[in-house]
Amino acid sequence: MVANGEQSSTLHALIRRFRDALAPDAVITDPQQLRTYECDGLANHRVVPAVVVLPEDAEQVRSVVRACAEYGIPFVARGSGTGLSGGALPHADGVLVVTSRMRRILEVDIANERAVVEPGVINLDVTRAATPYGYYFAPDPSSQQVCSVGGNVAENSGGAHCLKYGFTANHILAMEVVTPDGELVELGGRAPDAPGYDLLGAFIGSEGTLGVATRITVRLLRSPESVRTLLAGFPSTDEAGAAVSAIIADGVTPAAIEMMDALSIEAAEQAVHCGYPEGAGAVLVVELDGPAAEVDHTFAEVQRHCGEHGAFEVRVAADEAERALIWKGRKSAFAAVGRISRDYIVQDGVIPRTALPEVLARISALSAESGVRVANVFHAGDGNLHPLVLFDGDHPGAAERAEEVSGAILDLCLEHGGSITGEHGVGADKVRYMGRMFTSDDLDTMQRVRCSFDPENRCNPGKVFPTPRLCGEAPGPRRGVHPLTEAGLADQF
Amino acid sequence: MATRTEQAARTALAAAIGTEHLRDAGQADTVGGVQPRWVASVDGTEQTAAAMRVAAEHGLRVTARGAGSKIDWGGTVEAVDLVLDLSRASEICEHAAGDLVLRARAGTSLAEVQRVAAEAGQQLSIDQPFPEATVGGVIATGTTGPGRHLFGAVRDLLIGITVVRADGVVTTSGGKVVKNVAGYDLGKLYTGSYGTLGVITEAIFRLHPLAAEHRWVAVTLSDPGAAGEAVHTVRSSQAMPTAVETDRAEPDGPITVCAHLEGRPQATHRRARELAERLDATVGVSGEVLDAAPPWWGRYPFGNAWGTGLRLGAEPAAIGSLLAGVQQAADHRDLPLAVRGSAGLGVLHAGVPDSADPAAVADLVRELRAVTTEYGGHAVVLRAPEAVRATVDPWGPIAEGELTLMHRTKDQFDPEHRLSPGRFVGGI
Ligand SMILES: Cc1cc2nc3c(=O)[nH]c(=O)nc-3n(C[C@H](O)[C@H](O)[C@H](O)COP(=O)(O)OP(=O)(O)OC[C@H]3O[C@@H](n4cnc5c(N)ncnc54)[C@H](O)[C@@H]3O)c2cc1C
Numbered sequence: 020m021v022a023n024g025e026q027s028s029t030l031h032a033l034i035r036r037f038r039d040a041l042a043p044d045a046v047i048t049d050p051q052q053l054r055t056y057e058c059d060g061l062a063n064h065r066v067v068p069a070v071v072v073l074p075e076d077a078e079q080v081r082s083v084v085r086a087c088a089e090y091g092i093p094f095v096a097r098g099s100g101t102g103l104s105g106g107a108l109p110h111a112d113g114v115l116v117v118t119s120r121m122r123r124i125l126e127v128d129i130a131n132e133r134a135v136v137e138p139g140v141i142n143l144d145v146t147r148a149a150t151p152y153g154y155y156f157a158p159d160p161s162s163q164q165v166c167s168v169g170g171n172v173a174e175n176s177g178g179a180h181c182l183k184y185g186f187t188a189n190h191i192l193a194m195e196v197v198t199p200d201g202e203l204v205e206l207g208g209r210a211p212d213a214p215g216y217d218l219l220g221a222f223i224g225s226e227g228t229l230g231v232a233t234r235i236t237v238r239l240l241r242s243p244e245s246v247r248t249l250l251a252g253f254p255s256t257d258e259a260g261a262a263v264s265a266i267i268a269d270g271v272t273p274a275a276i277e278m279m280d281a282l283s284i285e286a287a288e289q290a291v292h293c294g295y296p297e298g299a300g301a302v303l304v305v306e307l308d309g310p311a312a313e314v315d316h317t318f319a320e321v322q323r324h325c326g327e328h329g330a331f332e333v334r335v336a337a338d339e340a341e342r343a344l345i346w347k348g349r350k351s352a353f354a355a356v357g358r359i360s361r362d363y364i365v366q367d368g369v370i371p372r373t374a375l376p377e378v379l380a381r382i383s384a385l386s387a388e389s390g391v392r393v394a395n396v397f398h399a400g401d402g403n404l405h406p407l408v409l410f411d412g413d414h415p416g417a418a419e420r421a422e423e424v425s426g427a428i429l430d431l432c433l434e435h436g437g438s439i440t441g442e443h444g445v446g447a448d449k450v451r452y453m454g455r456m457f458t459s460d461d462l463d464t465m466q467r468v469r470c471s472f473d474p475e476n477r478c479n480p481g482k483v484f485p486t487p488r489l490c491g492e493a494p495g496p497r498r499g500v501h502p503l504t505e506a507g508l509a510d511q512f
Numbered sequence: 513m514a515t516r517t518e519q520a521a522r523t524a525l526a527a528a529i530g531t532e533h534l535r536d537a538g539q540a541d542t543v544g545g546v547q548p549r550w551v552a553s554v555d556g557t558e559q560t561a562a563a564m565r566v567a568a569e570h571g572l573r574v575t576a577r578g579a580g581s582k583i584d585w586g587g588t589v590e591a592v593d594l595v596l597d598l599s600r601a602s603e604i605c606e607h608a609a610g611d612l613v614l615r616a617r618a619g620t621s622l623a624e625v626q627r628v629a630a631e632a633g634q635q636l637s638i639d640q641p642f643p644e645a646t647v648g649g650v651i652a653t654g655t656t657g658p659g660r661h662l663f664g665a666v667r668d669l670l671i672g673i674t675v676v677r678a679d680g681v682v683t684t685s686g687g688k689v690v691k692n693v694a695g696y697d698l699g700k701l702y703t704g705s706y707g708t709l710g711v712i713t714e715a716i717f718r719l720h721p722l723a724a725e726h727r728w729v730a731v732t733l734s735d736p737g738a739a740g741e742a743v744h745t746v747r748s749s750q751a752m753p754t755a756v757e758t759d760r761a762e763p764d765g766p767i768t769v770c771a772h773l774e775g776r777p778q779a780t781h782r783r784a785r786e787l788a789e790r791l792d793a794t795v796g797v798s799g800e801v802l803d804a805a806p807p808w809w810g811r812y813p814f815g816n817a818w819g820t821g822l823r824l825g826a827e828p829a830a831i832g833s834l835l836a837g838v839q840q841a842a843d844h845r846d847l848p849l850a851v852r853g854s855a856g857l858g859v860l861h862a863g864v865p866d867s868a869d870p871a872a873v874a875d876l877v878r879e880l881r882a883v884t885t886e887y888g889g890h891a892v893v894l895r896a897p898e899a900v901r902a903t904v905d906p907w908g909p910i911a912e913g914e915l916t917l918m919h920r921t922k923d924q925f926d927p928e929h930r931l932s933p934g935r936f937v938g939g940i
Pocket residue numbers: 059060095096097098099100101102103105106107118138159160161162165166167168169170171172173174175176177178179226227228230231232233353354442443479
């Protein structure tokens with residue numbers, strides 16, 4: 020650690036370097052302005068960065084990262100700042116590299132079913148650019164109108180439709196990245212199966228700890244011929260859960276199956292008047308897509324399964340407007356909860372789907388015991404729960420109690436063989452839970468990858484891993500004589 | 513005569529896994545022509561870890577082996593002291609049918625996985641030309657078949673993995689739920705790493721339901737350009753094909769483009785008819801709707817013990833040009849070359865028989881590298897007779913920046929370079 024005076028002189032030198040390399044208004048040091056970057060979507064973690072830069076292209080990112088490397092200063096990449104785990108939480112003595120000026124769609128190559136974009140491009144804009152050709156970008160986080168493709172890559176974001184189409188990782192073909200030592204490297208290629216380690220796969224979901232993505236080649240999918248959506252109201256989550264199981268057991272892979280419980284329905288109703296079935300203890304949103312001949316057939320079966328498992332109302336979207344209305348309730352659920360509770364924690368855990376009834380019962384017991392209300396919204400098809408833990412921050416101890424319930428829910432997920440995060444990432448927020456899911460050997464092994472990219476731990480330090488691994492000098496290949504050769508028992512072939 | 517060191521290593525291995533599971537390697541145990549010293553047969557993670565700890569202590573170089581169907585794929589290993597035979601590690605540990613998830617030990621054959629999954633009307637959507645291939649080997653080589661078009665490659669279906677590191681430490685990443693972003697996804701890194709980062713002992717996969725009805729729509733064309741057009745027609749349709757394959761048995765022979773559709777009864781047949789008509793409209797040849805896959809479907813144009821086998825990649829829109837380039841390269845050298853593969857994705861496999869002149873084959877590889885590079889791809893020699901292996905780098909060039917990162921990754925996972933040294937890209 021450097022002494023304070025020394026540190027500020029280092030910072031000054033660094034800022035001078037930035038000013039040389041970037042546009043005059045692209046280096047932010049004004050405390051007032053810096054404060055606007057102090058948190059991402061997880062507002063209870065706040066750190067004001069030492070400096071914010073807004074590079075316009077890969078070369079500028081590279082000069083920023085190079086300068087950081089030279090001065091030994093940490094840096095954090097940030098896209099749109101919608102992350103829900105504090106992944107883009109700045110470092111107090113570090114640089115925040117914001118991609119909001121890197122929003123060009125460089126190429127839409129329909130013949131090869133792909134697009135090449137800069138990292139700051141908004142998720143939905145990729146689909147907008149592809150729509151005229153009958154294509155779209157599959158990953159669709161609920162935040163898709165604002166989140167960036169770079170953020171999607173870093174978080175390996177999912178969305179309602181990842182049950183059938185997979186996560187961001189399944190839709191990235193290649194990437195140009197600036198490594199923490201300031202090198203510009205291509206990962207992946209224009210053709211599949213580029214020889215060598217799948218570093219592209221390792222980078223995706225690494226939460227900004229392996230470098231800064233500066234150009235991303237995404238896969239575009241042909242828009243389905245038919246999309247059909249229904250909304251089903253059930254007396255409780257038990258019946259809705261049973262319907263989900265029946266649908267999956269029938270060999271159907273819906274594009275999406277989303278569930279909301281009574282409390283989240285109430286919130287959505289108040290916020291966006293989505294008109295969900297009155298008195299429902301749970302609703303399911305089920306969407307099927309694909310060739311019309313398939314979808315029509317399967318849709319009828321889904322309706323039947325809902326009916327057989329106690330749905331008291333099934334509403335089929337007759338047109339795009341009705342479909343949008345059905346989705347509106349679901350997509351606004353997080354924000355809507357703000358209507359019924361001043362404060363809340365958005366939790367993100369995963370369980371095997373078949374454990375749904377039991378885990379929901381346990382959550383409701385937890386809620387009853389603690390007096391903390393929990394609204395449940397989830398991607399029911401893949402067991403990804405988003406319990407919203409409600410509290411009033413003005414009540415002493417309420418936040419702590421909510422934290423406790425929220426943590427207990429993650430323990431429930433782990434107890435059932437699940438995960439502490441399905442799509443929001445570990446970031447700064449869940450670092451403390453990593454040791455509950457993985458052994459220290461597992462975490463050490465993962466960090467070997469970090470050591471090969473970022474041996475000095477300057478790239479988004481403090482995220483994902485509870486304790487950094489000291490990388491040391493990477494030992495080279497064994498030099499000198501192999502022990503077996505020495506023993507005269509093995510020749511070097 | 514055994515030296516003290518050899519004796520010590522052997523004794524320690526026998527103590528770790530049991531004398532009955534350790535033997536001297538024979539002729540049949542060679543790894544790409546290289547003679548190992550011993551073969552240790554292990555039944556799972558614990559025994560693998562025990563053996564690997566001994567290997568670490570005694571500096572043994574180790575190659576893991578499943579069924580051995582691709583043991584000679586990749587570059588020639590510098591040396592192998594110990595073959596770790598995982599064929600006894602054959603067990604489906606868990607099949608959570610309701611969750612469409614299956615966990616198996618690395619030595620389990622894909623055929624066995626498919627058999628168990630099928631009992632619940634499910635499949636692991638990884639097609640294997642060699643049915644004896646094991647879970648571990650399939651992950652290590654990252655091999656998959658036609659269904660990859662719709663379901664993704666091995667890395668997309670692998671959701672959890674247990675690996676024993678070079679130092680004998682057992683580690684896992686991922687888990688048994690499909691949706692999971694906790695920690696780095698090391699499964700992707702291990703997939704296709706040819707056993708150079710660790711020994712895979714267990715894997716968890718996502719399964720898919722088996723479809724009720726299958727149809728194949730095939731057109732046969734004489735010209736690579738038309739074949740490219742046919743592939744494009746299928747890809748750009750809304751037919752949602754499971755696979756788009758092509759087959760050409762001889763360099764100038766007819767080219768078959770065949771799409772696989774699957775789904776509900778009747779509906780699938782209807783979709784197949786529509787696609788056949790569409791092909792008629794675009795390439796002027798009506799597609800034939802088949803109830804069964806053509807005999808070449810999902811097979812390599814080379815064997816697990818014969819031929820030079822190549823994997824060619826190009827951007828998908830260039831598939832016609834790639835076919836033309838392959839034809840030309842083979843014609844120049846008068847080589848009987850067959851190509852087949854996932855045309856819809858831009859991946860082809862090529863096979864040349866063992867009887868071909870090794871120098872001509874090596875030369876062919878060089879030309880194919882030039883051709884594929886033009887279309888953003890690569891040409892990799894998967895397997896080849898020794899005479900060919902000796903003259904050509906099986907992997908081809910890799911951009912420097914990326915290769916540096918790969919070397920650093922190897923150094924982190926296997927600092928002493930004891931895991932199949934030399935088998936992977938850039939001498940890794
Ligand atoms: C209302 C709401 C709904 C949401 N719904 C979903 C959902 O359905 N599914 C889902 O998965 N997520 C969801 N999220 C979470 C969030 O939107 C996603 O994680 C999103 O991908 C983050 O993108 P961003 O651009 O905002 O990234 P940021 O928050 O800015 O950053 C996220 C992480 O990415 C890193 N990063 C950003 N850019 C780069 C880059 N170029 N190179 C390397 N690293 C980079 C950062 O360092 C950080 O670790 C939701 C969030 C909100 C607020």
